Amino acid sequence: MINKIATNIFQLCFKKFGSCVYLLKLEKTILIDTSTKENKQEVLEDLQTLKIKPEQIDIILLTHQHYDHNGNLNLFKKAKVYDSKNIKELPIREIKIIKTPGHSKDSLSFLYKDVLFSGDTLFHNGIGRTDLPESQPEKMQDSLEKLKKINYKILCPGHID
Numbered sequence: 398m399i400n401k402i403a404t405n406i407f408q409l410c411f412k413k414f415g416s417c418v419y420l421l422k423l424e425k426t427i428l429i430d431t432s433t434k435e436n437k438q439e440v441l442e443d444l445q446t447l448k449i450k451p452e453q454i455d456i457i458l459l460t461h462q463h464y465d466h467n468g469n470l471n472l473f474k475k476a477k478v479y480d481s482k483n484i485k486e487l488p489i490r491e492i493k494i495i496k497t498p499g500h501s502k503d504s505l506s507f508l509y510k511d512v513l514f515s516g517d518t519l520f521h522n523g524i525g526r527t528d529l530p531e532s533q534p535e536k537m538q539d540s541l542e543k544l545k546k547i548n549y550k551i552l553c554p555g556h557i558d
């Protein structure tokens with residue numbers, strides 16, 4: 398299912414478990430997260446509906462390296478993939494990177510104008526789990542405080558119910 402978030406931002410959500418995928422049509426064509434392998438066909442179909450071919454994706458931003466967020470990277474042959482390890486050189490100035498460890502050590506959030514992409518850190522009705530092996534529960538509160546201070550209008554989390 399495709400939800401239009403703004404003129405150039407689309408949210409792809411799936412019936413089966415897996416993260417939402419966000420498509421940003423800026424000077425580059427960007428995906429934030431790629432959902433889980435099980436949703437591969439639906440990801441492709443939704444992009445087709447939006448008239449985007451997989452090879453047109455220039456950049457993939459991963460909120461973190463969990464299988465339900467990074468499942469379909471192999472579909473996007475021309476995309477440069479950024480995660481917390483290599484994000485410093487991000488070539489899109491309009492996107493702000495916010496380090497939000499807690500759910501996982503490598504969790505990132507992204508801010509584009511007044512739209513916040515919060516991965517598994519912050520959901521509409523709660524926060525992400527911090528009891529996973531790669532979690533950093535002691536960092537979660539700071540990360541949430543960081544997000545609270547941001548003046549965003551639209552929250553785009555990794556999962557919606």
Ligand SMILES: [Zn+2]
Pocket residue numbers: 461463500517
């Ligand atoms: Zn996760």
